[in-house]
Amino acid sequence: MTVVYHEQDSDPRFLVGKKVAVIGYGNMGQPLALNLRDSGVEVLVGTRADGQDQTRQKALQDGFEAYSISDAVKATHIALMTIPDEVMPTVYLEHVAPYLQRNDALVFVSAYNVAFGYIEAPPFVDVGLIAPRTLGDYARKRYLTGKGFYSFVSVGQDASGNCWDIVLALAGALGSLKAGAIEINFEREAELDLFIEQAILPAFQHIMVTAATMLIEQGYPPEAVLADLYLSGEFVDYLERVGEEGLMNAMLDTAPHTQYGLLSRIDRFNELKLERLMEVTLQQIRDGSFAREWAKEYEDGYPRMKRLTKLRQRLEIWELEKQTIELLRRLDSL
Ligand SMILES: NC(=O)c1ccc[n+]([C@@H]2O[C@H](COP(=O)([O-])OP(=O)(O)OC[C@H]3O[C@@H](n4cnc5c(N)ncnc54)[C@H](OP(=O)(O)O)[C@@H]3O)[C@@H](O)[C@H]2O)c1
Incomplete structure (x- = not known):
């Protein structure tokens, strides 16, 4: 039987003392970062620092601290990966993987790279999935109206023993549990x-x-x-x-x-x-x-x-x- 999680299934205390790095600040990154912050989560944004960066200004204008991706990963416990799926494997290898620490959580908003084997996280980190079933701007609109949005959630690797708690606390703070989060594996x-x-x-x-x-x-x-x-x-x-x-x-x-x-x-x-x-x-x-x-x-x-x-x-x-x-x-x- 498929499990659907709602607000009562999540405990926001699992995010206390844990900063979230939103990696990328585009269609999905911006609304999700705003939702998290409005829910009281401490968020900073990771953007590329090679001069082609078009979105760092947008993040700064929205009042976030913005760092290079590697610095953002170093400074936080949870990395929410919101860059395009096709560029993610290279960015992950160069700027994310080397800076992950024991019991950090790597959370994806699309299972693509894990499911098709392009990203394999080290065994000492949590791997979670919160994949919105809506477009980025609708995730924001539905957060603001209090309606929430559906998502698919999963745990691919539970190194800390708390990965489900983190995923559900994050899904709640993102606004998804007001509607519902459906459990499914990464491949599906x-x-x-x-x-x-x-x-x-x-x-x-x-x-x-x-x-x-x-x-x-x-x-x-x-x-x-x-x-x-x-x-x-x-x-x-x-x-x-x-x-x-x-x-x-x-x-x-x-x-x-x-x-x-x-x-x-x-x-x-x-x-x-x-x-x-x-x-x-x-x-x-x-x-x-x-x-x-x-x-x-x-x-x-x-x-x-x-x-x-x-x-x-x-x-x-x-x-x-x-x-x-x-x-x-x-x-x-x-
Ligand atoms: N769009 C949706 O409605 C939607 C819905 C469900 C799930 N998703 C998932 O959300 C994730 C992000 O999708 P998206 O549509 O939000 O993508 P997007 O808007 O195209 O992402 C743009 C962001 O990624 C950064 N970026 C692009 N190439 C980069 C690189 N080589 N190095 C570092 N940063 C780079 C951009 O920074 P620059 O300004 O520096 O280029 C920008 O901050 C994907 O996993 C996607 O499957 C999206």
Whole structure:
């Protein structure tokens, strides 16, 4: 049975006297550092000190002490790793691993590098995982509204005997336990995360672009099409209801003709061999071939990603999307 932790499962006293170094101060690092500080945790920020550092100023402006990554690790007991997964192994080897001390905790916000074997911590440190199931700015917004955000939590290595206590105290201070923290192992977290990114997000974008292109070709006004598909927020509202009530109840809450339309047409999508496509995607994630492909792509300077981004950016739909967003924003501000 899967365990879900809530606030009563965490004891903030396990963080007393323990400083946290947030390594990196980007999309995820900034909101998580702010959440920790607002919960009373002593936080400092570690950023690169090689002159390319663009975020140290941001951390200083937010009132944090900012150090080089190695100095931040030396000065603290817990390192929260919030730099991009592909750069993390090198940064870890050069600036983190040499400065770890007995019973320090290394906490990841994505299991990627541990799961695929790119980072192996020494046996004398704790290794934990708190992987938010939301985007960085939403982790902050949901902390501030008191709603909290879901996360996956795990302990990969319990050197101190207190790693779970540290992980849960941190998850509580980050604001995750107000919603819930789901226990899962590192491999499953990494695989699920990649699967959503590679099977659901592309399918969503493909369906939206195909539908928009077809409807516009059929003479529907582009602004109306894009607003109805996703820019008006109606679809987001529907998904929010799905998140609260589940797919079935959200469907039963819609108008009868909506339900009939869904029920009578859903089997048409069986034709798409979706299941096979998803199995292949999952297989490439689980056997590590995607992780190897991505490591090579990073080493080579992202050539394929740059090419694919350019190709995708050429679609005419994005210009229509931009115009529709401007139009809707103008209406919003009236
Ligand atoms: N973004 C999300 O919503 C989200 C959601 C769930 C989990 N995560 C996880 O959060 C972690 C961080 O992702 P992110 O999206 O927050 O990344 P990000 O915004 O791209 O991270 C940027 C930060 O990493 C630093 N950085 C980049 N390259 C570096 C290097 N070579 N050496 C030292 N620092 C470097 C940047 O500093 P500079 O200014 O010096 O470049 C900046 O502080 C990842 O493990 C990711 O899987 C992210």
